[in-house]
Structure formats: structure tokens, C-alpha cells
Amino acid sequence: MSGRIGRGCRVVAALLTAAVCQSLPAQAAALPGPVTRATGVVTWAASADRMSEGAADESYRMIVHTSVGGSGLRVRVTNAFGDRPLTLDSVWAGRRDHGAALRHGSNRRLTFGGARSVTVPPGAVVWSDPLPGTLPPGTDLAVSLHTPHAAGPATGHGMAMQTSYTGRGDHTAEESGADWTGTTGSWWYLDAVSVRPSRAAVRAVAALGDSITDGWHSTTDLNRRWPDYLARRLNTARTDLKGVANEGISGNQVLADGAGQSALHRLDRDVLSLPGVRTVFLFEGVNDIKAHTGVTAAQLVAGYREITRRAHAAGKCVVAATVGPFKGWPDWDPAAETVRRQVNRYLRTTRDVDALADFDRVLRSPYDPERILPFFDDGDHLHPNDKGMQAMADAVDLGRLNCAR
Known part of the structure; x- marks a missing residue:
């Protein structure tokens, strides 16, 4: 399965790169200056999908x-x-x-x-x-x-x-x-x-994720998604990482297209093509697990490794986050929970990525670690509320967002 994922991903990536770089109409192409790529640092972004x-x-x-x-x-x-x-x-x-x-x-x-x-x-x-x-x-x-x-x-x-x-x-x-x-x-x-920051060393973090990253059930119009809280922390911290791009899509999966192109298929356009990105923050996988398509931990790990390999090849750091608890969500069952734990065991022990953000430990209840803590639960037992979003961002070790790569 991992070989098929890797080959398919490279084919789609090549197609996306070709699409991004295709020529503009003659009227625009004759004008000075590149228009398909930008310098500077991304200051806001949102994943593209068919509307x-x-x-x-x-x-x-x-x-x-x-x-x-x-x-x-x-x-x-x-x-x-x-x-x-x-x-x-x-x-x-x-x-x-x-x-x-x-x-x-x-x-x-x-x-x-x-x-x-x-x-x-x-x-x-x-x-x-x-x-x-x-x-x-x-x-x-x-x-x-x-x-x-x-x-x-x-x-x-x-x-x-x-x-x-x-x-x-x-x-x-x-x-x-x-x-x-x-x-x-x-x-x-x-x-x-994008903007051109006052210091040339300033770079950005791109959060690649699903509905939790997209901010579902955070308060509309108040910028309380966890990447928003992270951006506010970075703005006041002594770090060269200042930009944050939110590349979450509700329902998105690592391996399969459906709610948007899969993370594997959209990585180049939504993340690697953005100017000034230093770190890819990978927090995705719960939709693969709860989809009941027979996805195994080994297959999901292969997807993570493919994303990490391509990000590293582009000179980016990779921070991965553990998959949060979702017992009580209609699609939860013991088999899905087993896969989630196996995936999190890999993420906590692997050297494939440059750092870990343990969102599972932040969100889970001490009384039932298969469930989200009620204080952080928006009510559907999967998505954090505003307090949960802030807790996730607060748990990120800012010093480990960068790497020596």
C-alpha cells in the first residue's frame, strides 16, 4: 500500500506543479515580473477546494x-x-x-x-x-x-x-x-x-489538517481556531517563525480524496508552494481512521512518511501531532480506537519527523482517555471548543517548531 501511495502522490504532485506553472494569456505573460510565484512570507492562507x-x-x-x-x-x-x-x-x-x-x-x-x-x-x-x-x-x-x-x-x-x-x-x-x-x-x-517582513529571517508555519484545524465549532468571526491562537503566541515570542497558514479542510483525509483532495494530493499546492514556509505542522488522520474503509495504522504511517519525505526534500521542518480522542462520535468503535493508538505510538516514538505536538494528551479525559475532556468538548465528542483550541496551541513547544534542517 505504501508504494502505491507514494507513486500516486508523485504523479498528482507533478500534475499540480504543472498546473501552477502553466503560462498566463499572452497579454499578461508579456508584462514584466513573475506572477505564478511570490517571495516574502505567507501571512494568511486557506486550502482550495471545488465550490x-x-x-x-x-x-x-x-x-x-x-x-x-x-x-x-x-x-x-x-x-x-x-x-x-x-x-x-x-x-x-x-x-x-x-x-x-x-x-x-x-x-x-x-x-x-x-x-x-x-x-x-x-x-x-x-x-x-x-x-x-x-x-x-x-x-x-x-x-x-x-x-x-x-x-x-x-x-x-x-x-x-x-x-x-x-x-x-x-x-x-x-x-x-x-x-x-x-x-x-x-x-x-x-x-x-503574503507580505515582506521587516527582517529577512522571518518564516512561517503551515498547518496541514482537517476540520479541527479548519476551526469547526470554534466561534465564528473571532479567529479562535487553534492556528489563530498559535499565531498570536508566535507574534509575541522571541522566534523567527511569525507567519501561520491554516491549510485545514473539514472532513479531509491523509490518504483518500473526498472532502477536498487528500493531504498527499494537495501538499504541493496548499503548503510547499507558499512563500516563506519553514515548518509543516501535520495534524491529520482521524477521518482516515473513522471512515471504516479498512485503513490500517501501517497505511496511515506510510502516508505520514510520504508527506514528511516530500517536505524534507523541499527543505522544510515537519512537526506532527497525535490524533485526538473521539469516543462518543457515531463512527467510533474499538477497532478504530486500536488504529488510533497504534498511529499515536508511532508518532511518539518515530524519528521520521522533527518534533511532536501531543494533542491527544492535551485533549483526552484523565478518567476515560478514549474521550475528549468534557471541558474541551464542543458537544460532538470530536471537535474541541474555543478552550480546547487554545489549549492545543498553548501546548505547542515554540522552540521545537524550527529545526536544523
Whole structure:
């Protein structure tokens, strides 16, 4: 099984890399500067997935919360799951004041290779040109874009745990929120933001995970996912790791596609292609275990090793987290619990990864270690509440997020 996983992963990785690097239309390709890759450090990111049909003449104002601060802000727009070219004819970025309204004077147009519009081929991503000025850490950034004639499958992130805004027609340049009459709980056509920190040594952590990393059952609009708490810790700590990219997808698995592409299949696009990533934080596996597809601990370990091998080959550190308890969830049974314990035994003893975050020990009840501690349980016996999310982030040894690799 491990050989089949490795070969399949390398094939998909090659296809993804080819898609990311494919040429832009002649109009954009003739303009100066690279547009498919960015320098700097990622300050926000969300995993891309296939969404519902795109809407023509629609504006989206996405609210995203940054981690590391810096200058030269760039955004990455994505058509990774589109089946036709995506044109964005107006893209702006500004600091959010409240709701859909922006701070006066903060909204500025983004360009792509010097052009005000960009056409993104199917399967590709494109970075904007850098904006002048400095963005503080922990900013509510509003990225507004207009799709003049979008159709077919859209690309975005379905479960944002953040309210963003929509409007008919092009309202991207407006600082007022008056014409943003719709709301959405998703991020559309946007999957990363980067900045250039004031110190060249600053780097980022990318959290590769499932719904717990995605923040399910944390409080919407308050940035209480565990990677958010980790970002706040890093911001005040004496460390060169300041950026955090949240690459969680609800329901995601390490081995199998389903709720998004598997961690193996999306690693290159969602993590390794992001600028300034120093550390891959791998916290995933519970969905493979509870899916009742017969996945064994050995197969899941093979998946972890493949992700680790590819991350190390890219010069990244790898921190792995143990799989948390989920007794009481409808899919729990003793066989799944056995696999979970075998996987955690491997993670606690292996030298394959550079460090361990023992989230199982943090979350489990001392009275029944197969269950999440009630104080941290959101009620479904799998997902932590806000307190549980904070406890997970607080348990991460910041000094072990970096490595000598």
C-alpha cells in the first residue's frame, strides 16, 4: 500500500506543479515580473477546494485575518478547480473597519503584471503585484474582487468560520459597506496572502489538517481556531517563525480524496508552494481512521512518511501531532480506537519527523482517555471548543517548531 501511495502522490504532485506553472494569456505573460510565484512570507492562507458554480457580475469582499506583518502585500487568486479560464477585472485590498466597511483611505487596487485585470487558466494560481505600504500583524484584511462573467465550478474554501460579503455588480473600489448586501461563510477565488517582513529571517508555519484545524465549532468571526491562537503566541515570542497558514479542510483525509483532495494530493499546492514556509505542522488522520474503509495504522504511517519525505526534500521542518480522542462520535468503535493508538505510538516514538505536538494528551479525559475532556468538548465528542483550541496551541513547544534542517 505504501508504494502505491507514494507513486500516486508523485504523479498528482507533478500534475499540480504543472498546473501552477502553466503560462498566463499572452497579454499578461508579456508584462514584466513573475506572477505564478511570490517571495516574502505567507501571512494568511486557506486550502482550495471545488465550490458551487461561479456567478457572473458578482463581487466578493473576503475578510481574512493576517498573522505576520510586513510590506509589499500580495494576494494569490486561484482557479485550481475551474474548468475554464477565470477573469477577475477588479481586485482591491483594504483594512476592514466593521462589517463590510473599510477604514477610510485603506482600499487600494491590486495589479497583476501591471494590469488591472487578470485571467487565470484552469488549474492555475496567480499572485498579484506587491502593494506599497506596511500591514500590521493581526489585521482584518478585506480582499475584494469582481467576476465579470464567471461560470462553471468555482474555487475557494467552503467553511471559513468567517463572515464575508457579496454584492451584484462591481463594488470592489468602494470603502462603504452599503452595496455589500449579501453574506457568505466561504472564501472565493482567494487562497493566500503574503507580505515582506521587516527582517529577512522571518518564516512561517503551515498547518496541514482537517476540520479541527479548519476551526469547526470554534466561534465564528473571532479567529479562535487553534492556528489563530498559535499565531498570536508566535507574534509575541522571541522566534523567527511569525507567519501561520491554516491549510485545514473539514472532513479531509491523509490518504483518500473526498472532502477536498487528500493531504498527499494537495501538499504541493496548499503548503510547499507558499512563500516563506519553514515548518509543516501535520495534524491529520482521524477521518482516515473513522471512515471504516479498512485503513490500517501501517497505511496511515506510510502516508505520514510520504508527506514528511516530500517536505524534507523541499527543505522544510515537519512537526506532527497525535490524533485526538473521539469516543462518543457515531463512527467510533474499538477497532478504530486500536488504529488510533497504534498511529499515536508511532508518532511518539518515530524519528521520521522533527518534533511532536501531543494533542491527544492535551485533549483526552484523565478518567476515560478514549474521550475528549468534557471541558474541551464542543458537544460532538470530536471537535474541541474555543478552550480546547487554545489549549492545543498553548501546548505547542515554540522552540521545537524550527529545526536544523
